[in-house]
Amino acid sequence: MRASLLVSPIVAALMFAGCSNDTSLLPFENGAQASSNAVAFTTAVLRTAVGDTARLSLTRSRRASASAETIRWRVADPMIAGIEDGLVFPLSEGTTTITASVSGGAAVATVVTWGATEVDGLHITPSAVTLKPGGTEQLDAELSYSNGLRVKLRTSPTWRTLNPNVATVVSGKVTGHAAGETRLVAIMGGASDTISVTVGTGLEMPGDPPPASPRLAAPELPREYLNTGMPAVTGRTIRVGYGDNFQSAIDDAQPGDELVLDAGVTYTGTFTLKKKAGDGWIIIRTSGALPPEGTRVTPADSPRLARLVASHAAQPVIQTEAGAHHYRLVGLEVTAKEGATTAHALVNLGDGKSSQNTIESQPHHLVLDRVYVHGTPTLNFQRCVALHTASTAVIDSWLSECHGNGFDSQAIVGWNGTGPYKIVNNRLEGAGENVMFGGADPSIPNALPSDIEIRRNHFIKPAEWKGVWSAKNLLEFKIGKRVLVEGNVFENSWLDAQIGFAINLKSTNENGKSPWGETSDITFRYNIIRNSAHGVTIAPNPQKGSAVPASRFLFEHNVFERIGTGDYKGGRLFQVTAIDDLTISHNTAISSHSFLILGNGGTSANLTVTDNIFAGSAYGLSGDGAGSGTAGLDKRAPGWIFSGNVITGAKANAYPTGNSFPASLGAVGFVDFAAGNFELLAPQPSSSGADVAQVRAMTAGVVR
Helix, strand or coil, X not given: CCCCCCCCHHHHHHHCCCCCCCCCEECCHHHCCECCCCEEECCCEEEEECCCCEECCEEECXXXXXXXXXXXXXXXXXXXXXXXXXXXXXXXXXXXXXXXXXXXXXXXXEEEEECCCCEEEEEEECCEEEECCCCEEECEEEEEECCCCEEECCCCCEEEECCCCCEEEECCEEEECCCEEEEEEEEECCEEEEEEEEXXXXXXXXXXXXXXXXXXXXXXXXXXXXXXXXXXCCCCEEEECCCCCHHHHHHHCCCCCEEEECCCCEEECCXXXXXXXXXXXXXXXECCCCCCCCCCCCHHHHHHCEEEECCCCCCCCEEECCCCEEEEEECEEEECCCCCCEEEEEEXXXXXXXXXXXXXXXXXXXXXXXXXXXXXXXXXXXXXXXEECEEEEEECCEEEEECCCCCCCEEEEECCCCCCEEEECCEEEECCEEEEECCCCCCCCCCCCEEEEEECCEEECCHHHCCCCCCCEEEEECCEEEEEEECCEEEEECCCCCCCEEEEEECCCCCCCCCCCCEEEEEEEXXXXXXXXXXXXXXXXXXXXXXXXXXXEEEECCEEEEECCCCCCCCEEEEECCCEEEEEECCEEEECCEEEEECCCCCCCCEEEECCEEECCCCCEECCCCCEHHHHHHHHCCCCEEECCEECCCCHHHCCCCCECCCCHHHCCEEEHHHCEEEECCCCHHHCCCXXXXXXXXXXXXXX
């Protein structure tokens, strides 16, 4: 594949390990020895074209000592040329000097480069590989130029595998995992090449050790996404005005009917959605004009909403009968009784207790659409919305002032329901956890909240809550499967009832009654996480009670900013303990303490950390007692993949090859990181970091 661009300085630095201006020792050409006496180049001025090579030869005094020495090479401007064993590699047009030093003398030559030789192609050999499971093979890579020159790469290109179940590649070393075929793609200098890989179980020999466990595919996405388009009214339109009995209207409604509540009117009580025969929808809506579908309601819309208020602190405003289904609540304001200081749940969909113990008893097909559910600045209560249901959505809504002191409180929580769930385009304020699945054992045997879509929400703990309400996490899964978290903004999480991780993921068997408890298949992408003491913590089963260990997580194209800075002290980006099948790829993260801590509670299998920008961390990667960098990976995550990352301030020799190490946050090349613009002035090695433009597009309008 032909590429019409020059070898960039960054690519060149990756290509030629000996081209830096450090003082590393390089052996004299062709194994010859340099003496401690004076040396000189045979050519004082070397002229050569970009993309070509030329050799600088040394002469030595006749009085040269017989003692052997190595030569120190130094390039004044490594952006113009590099040198390895006396061979000069011109990288860009210009003039520089090269110095060869031995004790007692030095030689200096001027190098003049010109021209614009193009990269013509990337060539991987062999072009096809056949392996058995667990087998490996090392690949070679060369760049070719339009002048016919071919240069063997000293550092591996960026690799992609089309099917990591079959084979993976790290630093050019291919490992077979499971029977099948795949292709590997290599990219460098604007050129690419592909090779085929075949892994066959028939290739094992008697007595061979069992193959390594295969690297699993990406986490499974939700199997079902709820369609929340407005259903048609096929029955009656029933007006429920001031003084009318709202509960009686619900009792009398039939599938296909709509109940219209007067905007601005307060309806007081606990209102129960009843089970009806048939599958038609019952719509309960305000008479006031609402923003269109897909537009979030805000407190400013309150005058246009019908207002539902609790009559008693211990009772919810809205609850469901067992098996109730096909209700859509539109344009309602739901809140506690005026003057109340305590409450339980404002909206309680389904039952989290033992009385709801079969799949059939779950309420299902429920939609909260453009609702404003809120406490008050002084209300001490547990939650705004409880989801113990199947097929339920919370969309285009505003859930706020959901807070408590001395106990957990949430904007949304659920544990005794199967899903699917859709939580899209909401403002979600919760002190304990803004959204949590888990917290108690499901009473429905083997049930887990599953197929969950969480998109375009603003998760926020208002800063004025600090020191007032008990705070934990922004999003927590103790149980849940097949979850997509995409295009959200997570904001403000501090040290309080816990140490302030924004995201907390683990499997639990909360009270010892649900050994099937599991958190798995979580895809977390295109999100912004800001102003948090810490980023993400993941553990397999950290609490008492047997559970299915958490596994299969993907974090990609997320932006983490201000983690562990200012009022949010801490700075751990990812804290991971013995998690299988975790991929952290293409994230841009600014964290003050560390970017990855691998806990000592076991080992993590199939850990992949590629193409990230980890900036600002004081301690980098830690193996929690097993050393930093490569040592920590080897001990806590054997079989790791770690490449294409940009890591500021770290020592390169402590980490695997195939990564880059700018000296500081400012050297990464952000457009304006101080202003929160984490786009890059120029592409980093292997296109590291999040696709910031896409993150912006997918979170546009989320914060209102």
